[in-house]
Amino acid sequence: MRAILFSFYFVFKFFVHWLLEISFRFSHALFIGFGLFFYMIYLMSILIFAAPANWVLRFFQWTYGWVERKYPDWLKMALRNRTAVLVTALGLFLVSILVIWPNLGSELIPEVHQGEFYVELRLPVGTPVERTDRRILPIEEEIRRIPGVAQVASVSGVDKSSTSQTEEGEHTSKLTVRLKPTPNVAAAEERVIRRIRQIIARHSGFESDIARPTLFTFKTPIEVYIKGYNLNRLQKFGRDLEERMAKIPGLVDVRSNIQRGNPEVQIYYDRKQLARYGLSIRNVASIIRNKVRGDVATEFREADRRIDVLVRLDENDRESLEDLRHLVINPRSPIPIPLQAVAQIRVNEGPSEIRRIDQQRTAVISANMAPGYDLSKLNRAIYNQIMDMGLPRDFTFEIGGQSKEMETSLRSLAMALALAIFLVYIVMASQFESLVHPFIIIFTIPLAVIGVVIFLAIFGIPLSIVVYLGMIILAGIVVNNAIVLVDYINHLRSIGMDKYNAIVQAGKVRLRPILMTTSTTVLGLLPMALGFGDGAEIRTPMAITVIVGLTTSTLLTLIVIPVVYDLVNPEKVPVTAGEPLPAVDPPEDQP
Template identity: 50%
Template sequence: APFVFAFGLVYVFVIRFLIGTILEWVIGKPMVLAVMGFASFTRGVLVPIVSIVFRVVMWVPSKLVGAALSFANGAYPKVLRGALAHPGVVVVLMAVCIWFAWDAGTSLESELLPEVHQGEFTVEVQLPVGTPLYETERIIAPVERAILAERDHIASLILTVGYDSANSTRSDEGEHSARFKVVLDEDSRSAEVEEAVIERLRERFNGIPDLEARVVRPVLFSSKMPIEVEIYGTDLDLLREYGLQAKAVMERLPGLADVETTLRQGAPEVQIVYDRDKLALYGLNISTVARHVRDKVKGFEATRFNLTDRRIPILVRLQMDDRETVEDIAALIVNPGGERPIRLSAVAAVTLGEGPSEVRRVDGSRVALIQANLHQGSLSAAAVSIRTALQNEIVWPAQLGFAIRGQSEEWERSQRSLVLALGLSLFMVYVIMAVQFESLIHPLVIMTTIPLAFVGTFLALKLLGMNLSVVVFLGMIMLAGIVVNNAIVLIDYINTLRARGVEKTEAIMTAGTVRLRPILMTTATTVLGLLPLALGIGDGAELRAPMAIAVISGLLTSTALTLIVIPTIYSLLDGMVAWLAGARTKRDRTSSPLAPGASIDSVTP
């Protein structure tokens, strides 16, 4: 007990009080003082310096913005008053803009998605079917050494000769095929550098006889090649013949590269056609003879060897020297144990033939597939040129036909869905505004900003050489919900002023002047927020930039035209509604019956 009491005293007074107090003063207090000192230094020195630097840096931009807003505040009322005085000119201007948007939009080329350059691609190489693995490696090795020797912009090169039967997904892969996977340097992942490296590799592969090479890039949201042409029919020989003709036609088109057909040269095989009459003459059974030939060539499982927990099958067949050539197969004896040996060639025709490389069916019809990459131009332009060339340069028999599939078909299907989504978004925007304004006319006025926004979108795409794609459509759907905000703010304030008794023209002028600055600032913040995406910086910028450019350009033109067109259309429609209401009231007065003995002057409306 005394020992426990003494230890408690030591713990409380020595360890906890004395050492704790020392540590608090040595560690805690200096840290608190340091933090307080840094806070005082920041408030007294850093904040004033940063404030001065910020004012100096932002002095020129603030002056420019202020001057621009002052100019807009002075010029806008004059322009708006002139537009209200000449509404016909504004209506014609709006019609011209809408027509221009329609013409520009229908003339744009299209694609499923912009091609994304991720700094890596694969070159698939094919030699004639039947080329052994060692021969494929011997032919490919000099190309590999040459690529590694120059190694311009290439970070790593992975070569695979042959194929993995467990992971292979293509029927034309085998010992005659190889894959070059190329990964570019971090600083060389631009579209121009990637195209230059691909062209250099194509030139190197083109110098090897009987070698076919195609470039495969990682494809986002699609498992198909950019261009796929299906030739469908029933006869494999005709499909292969016309597939080669179509391939030759497509190779001459300047917008395509790496054109190949799936019905290529098949694997060599020994074909045996039995003569049933001769078999019957010799008293042989076709099933027995065929099984006997198969067992000698391919072998049969005679027994199994037990090795601990494994049972290893033992195949019995002829030695390689006795079954290596067609002549060896034709010399096989088909009636072992008979009085007179009969060779296979006596009862069958043994020839060296070629089997089909693959049999592909789509909806029950045999199909030859021709695939290609885009070398230049757009997907829609390539599809049109392919269809025209195949129809004009090839005389198709009645039992064959062709269809363009791949990403072109996916784009057509996606386009229908996106148009439906755009129409649904417009309908939802109109319904919400109709409920909010309790009017069917004012939402129509506001909805005119959407086609005015598409004017800027299509003009920007045309000037920048961009194609209409899924991401651009998504930007347009976003734009339909963004651009109506400025018109809503303007129309709502006009209605508020008129509810207070302000005359229509004066309410429009006052609302336009008051709401000008908020509208411009809202547009500016949205544009500046999307500007980093539009600049196309970083990986995947090919997908982000078109959407941002579509929104920015549409928002700019919509804002500029909304400030003029929306007040003018509002004034016209309001005057039209008032005129119709006045005409109806006048008609009601003239058609109402008079009471007996009453005069017209005594009737009150």
């Protein structure tokens, strides 16, 4: 198991600290459990044998007794039909991997429901903050009246100089909605969010985006990048794709960074007039900037504080276009020259943002994913829409967001899983002093995958990073049962028992330890799988993966691993000197 935990160091950066914590907890639990094992066995034996058997104990004893009587017959039947057993196991594995696995849903990480979420509202760019606040108030009041809502807090407007985000400004508002405590937080959130979308739809002019707090830093589920040099065509393609994505079922809160521009004052210089007066565009622009925005002339010192002294025109001299037209652009000359003498001044709409990625102009269209939809299927639908748009050759596109992060994480997890299996094999090879027996034991890992994939498909649990982490942990747990079984078979053969009877006898003797080990592990993980407490959405898929995989692997290990051992191993091994041969049943059922 420590080999599995060591492989977690190679998992991608988002989960390193979390996985290190899990690794240390597992290691400490193993060491403490080993130290208390014998003492607890002594105490529990006193309690169990001293007390009268209750109905639970009697039911367990009856069930185990029935399995113990039937298992040798099942095992002998499997040994007589080795080909059928192996073909069935291989067929189940191939069907689960090639048929069921590609149709499973996928997500980067399960969505965590904390009873709190954010609603971002945007009016057209250039809307004053006072008007934004007035438009938000009715929506805020309607949200407060939704049953189940405990608190609503809003912040309207963001100083444009304090943010680099084009989507933020005086035209934006952010509402924080907190729900009342309820047993089913997920259902309550979906119900309230659905009502909020209906409320926003009744108020025209708003764009909205609803998001939940995240435990990790992840991108928007869907992000599409269109890259090209021509800004006008880039804006056209960006708006076209935004409209197409808004019509795809499962995508919500679709928006683009190609927004309406901010109203701005544009100055068109007359180069001939500038040359006539001996002026340059650079000097004139610098003078205008210093007079309108201001220039730090000196510092005012008070104790340890330094305060910049900003010098600019009085507000009454720079509040209108006429003031700007009469702005003197040659302050040191004896004859003042107004700006309107060398330039035309207009109010136009400028681009809201020119975003560059890899030094290319880029339009970014993002969207959230509605509950119950598959990220990979939505990506395919977006890809088909982009193909229908017919982008020219000088334009490229890329689908990113969480799907890109998921590809990166899956590569890291695949490396961690391969490293975990390799380390487990190396440890077993050194203990068994054989390369064949560890190979037999490794067969338990694909047997576990069969159960995990089928269970995920039946109950609609999507593949996520947490599920893959559960599979990595599973790789270190499921081999324990096969180790116990193969080791005892080798022991019986080393003292002279033939292969067939050694397999049957080892199955009888090791049946109870294998079932008890699996039962205790499953029962220990059951509270985590049931999803109690905050953050259960993260823990539950991993616990379910381990429980289902371990249960399936145990049941198949008791049948398939003996068959594989019988097929791979030769009949004769040397007998250890000085040890008596055990009395065994005659192999009357041996073919």
